[in-house]
Amino acid sequence: MTAVPAPPRRPELPDRTGTRPTPALIAGHSALECLLTFVLLFGVTTIVRWVAGPSPISDAVPQIRLQLLIIGGCVGLLLVGLILSRPGRTSGGHINPAISLAM
Incomplete structure (x- = not known):
């Protein structure tokens, strides 16, 4: 009976910086996500109200159809602006703090 060597173990994949995220970094990203979520909800409410x-x-x-078209366009632009903003790029732009904590 011949012994079959075990496959080599894959090392854990690092993130982009090569280091593991610290709890402070995760908390900071989650705080940014909370801020982005607040701005999104406030913006959508304001757009619909106006x-x-x-x-x-x-x-x-x-x-009403034209109003809904305007609301949809404005909310879409708001989302694009939030995701492409500096806080959005820093935190991942999920606009959902639960997603950032889970990742």
């Missing part, structure tokens, strides 16, 4: 609520914008655009 476009669909009682305001001069909703008086100028009386059709």
